[in-house]
Amino acid sequence: MDLAVALYIVPTPIGNLADISSRAIEVLNNVSLIACEDTRHSGKLLSHFGIETRKTALHDHNERDRADWIIQKLSNGESVALISDAGTPLISDPGYHLVSAVRSAGYPVSPLPGPCAAITALSASGLPSDRFSFEGFLPSKEKGRLDKLTDLKEDPRTLIFYESPHRIVHSLESILTALGGDRQIVMAREVTKTFETFLSGPVSEVLETVKSDPNQQRGEIVLMCHGYRTAQESEIASEVVNTLKLLADELPLKKAAAIAGQIYGLKKNALYKHGLEIGL
Incomplete structure (x- = not known):
């Protein structure tokens, strides 16, 4: 697999190892370097899938310094993958400064979809x-x-x-x-x-x-x-849910919400949202 020179953002499983994608495995096998939040932790995952790509640590304490070094690797034509301990990198994990620096330096950042808790x-x-x-x-x-x-x-x-x-x-x-x-x-x-x-x-x-x-x-x-609800929204369930359910049995939810709103003098959008919440 020939990879374009880029920083690849690669999600890893949050628990079940079977959740890693085949594309993620291909990328991790074929980049020149994998930047890991914790090389020892990620080493177990990589070993499980037989991935022997060189690793380097990139965490909260060294990310700014490491970014310049990784940009140098990209300038030499080497592709790099970023992984965290679990899930999608940057989501409550390191990587923001690296991604920002790589983009500012003019190199592409390519994200892979995958697990996020x-x-x-x-x-x-x-x-x-x-x-x-x-x-x-x-x-x-x-x-x-x-x-x-x-x-x-x-x-x-x-x-x-x-x-x-x-x-x-x-x-x-x-x-x-x-x-x-x-x-x-x-x-x-x-x-x-x-x-x-x-x-x-x-x-x-x-x-x-x-x-x-x-x-x-x-x-x-x-x-x-659950997000904040006004007093009117909080009372919907007790006041109009039965009517909304009956109407939704025969009509699309948006139409049912509009009719129930007219009957009870409530906002149809609030009724529609409540209908979604209770699975109508």
């Missing part, structure tokens, strides 16, 4: 996915978490966070304090792995489940919070 978890969450905001990791200090969550309190989009197991209880407590105990959340743990788990419900209930079960305080975690 945030998107994978969102697709199975049951939360609205038409608009969402990926917020990375919440701050480690309580005040920072509360300040961040308070800023996001009235954001109507689904909020997505990564969290570490030793901070999950503290982060759930902060969400409860800042967003309220009734805010609907989904906690996805160990996605694509053997012990994959999804917990959903009001944050107060999910918090109690996590506190009472130490197994829920292990592994890789994606936290997703």
Whole structure:
């Protein structure tokens, strides 16, 4: 396989090794160099697939210095792949400065599609996915978490966070304090792995489940919070859901939402969005 000289952004599995693409394997086999967040961690993955390409470390502490060296490799006609420990590089992982520097130097950056924990978890969450905001990791200090969550309190989009197991209880407590105990959340743990788990419900209930079960305080975690809803939107389910369901049985959801909106004096867009959320 002949590769054009470029920096290739290569996603790697977030758990199940079978999720790596055949194209990713081809690229990793044929580039001149693989820049890894952790060469020892990635070495296990590469060894599993028989990939013997030379590796170099590129992480938060050396990325700026390493970028110039990698640009020099590109100028010599060598192609380079960037991988992180798991998932798509740059998504809460190193790589931003490298990509920016490579583009500024005039060399192409070629992304491969592939695994991403945030998107994978969102697709199975049951939360609205038409608009969402990926917020990375919440701050480690309580005040920072509360300040961040308070800023996001009235954001109507689904909020997505990564969290570490030793901070999950503290982060759930902060969400409860800042967003309220009734805010609907989904906690996805160990996605694509053997012990994959999804917990959903009001944050107060999910918090109690996590506190009472130490197994829920292990592994890789994606936290997703339903976006802010006005009082009118929050009341939709109790007031008009039955009518909306009956209409949707006979009509397209958009038409059903428009008619229900006329009946109850509600916005059709809000009813349509609610219909999507409950699977109509």
